[in-house]
Amino acid sequence: MSDDGADLEQNVGQRFDRLPETSDERTVEGRASREDVVGYFEERFAIPPETFDDHTFWEKGSGKIWVYAGESPSTVELEALGMTCLRTRQEHWKPTTDAIQRFGRHATRNVIELSREEAERFVDGADQDLEWDGDWGYLIAAHQVAGELEPLGVGLYIHGELRSMVPKGRQRDL
């Protein structure tokens, strides 16, 4: 199929569509491909691509990407398929807290380790001034739990500040 946009289909907001393998195979303009999504997690967080070998990726709603391990549905009228993992609507893609908690253990890049006190503030939704000499943008915030580094969720690091991206419903006063 041509990729000039003329005969591309539209994204339908309430329907799950499987992501094409590569952008050459896409039929919806602007839609991310599996290659793009896996590549994003590898480039940004060094999460190995094989982490997602057993998963498929789907889009429902504009730019909202879902990751799913089960058998592909035959129609697309479903309430949910696996979990939301990535928002691709904006220039800077944004992973979800839940996907980072699930897959972020495999990350070795752009992971900021927080102390227990910093972690408490982070999960309570607070922004905090922190030293970080790596990239700006979305980071994986993590802390030590029972002897291992465990991802807490997504933070946005900008101008010397780590902003908590933990959604209201997932915030906790610990």
Next chain:
Amino acid sequence: MEPLERYRPVVDDFEAFLEACRRPLGTAVRVNAIKASVDRATATLEEEGVGYEQADWNPRVLRLETDSPGSTWASFHGFTHGQEEVSAVPPVVLDPQPGERVWDACAAPGGKTTQLAALMDDRGTVVGNDSNLGRLSALRFNAERLGATSIVVTNQDARNYSMNPLAFDEFDRALVDAPCSCEGTIRKNPDALDDWSIGHVQSVVGIQKGILRRAIQATREGGAVVYSTCTFAPEENEAVVDYALEREDCRVVPFDLGLMHSPGLTEWEGEEYDSSLEEAARIYPHQNDTGGFFVAKLEVGA
């Protein structure tokens, strides 16, 4: 406690039963194996000073020494999920295997659905269905928090469930944790018996029968169906299974359960049920200091 009086003839040590029903329930959580081993979950609790006791029958069920099990690091990371001890029984009895196709017909808010996914190592397909769209948001929230990626969520009336949205046309296993009169939850919810009437019991029976029949029809030959409720009423338990036995190709099968329990009833108020219903389990609050539950396991087409 008045509505429970009618169970005096069938419950051993009825006074102990009533006494247990008056006591509030302790706090229990289930370890979510998708995100943490039992060792890691318990080490996390120890690190934050939360006491716990592992259930004898299931090392993944922990009784916690806290009133707010959601305010722990173990919970924030999705290592644990607040779930009543007996509520963890039906998925264990269903015994789903990695890679299988499993239907949870009445899935919201998702404690058992996510437990099924965890028992399958998050591999295979768990279809979590509920007729109530509002309650589905709780199911989705829990599935994502617990990191389950093998769950498909559908919103249908389970009594005439359509397989059309799915990639296959029968399930390997199905769980029918039916909407019920909830008598067994009295320790958690002291208002549970306020609206009790035999009319209410009878009104849910029709729905229960419809869902169980559909679950049997949607499960492959040799597959398993577990029927469970959190109530004591035989009208909603043995009578529903008996009804399905007469109309669908299935039989009651025994299962091992490491919890104290009583056998299912084979007669109640002049009604007789199939003798195989003895293989079902009635779990009473005084037997294990839990809530109350009924569980029956069926094998399809055998």
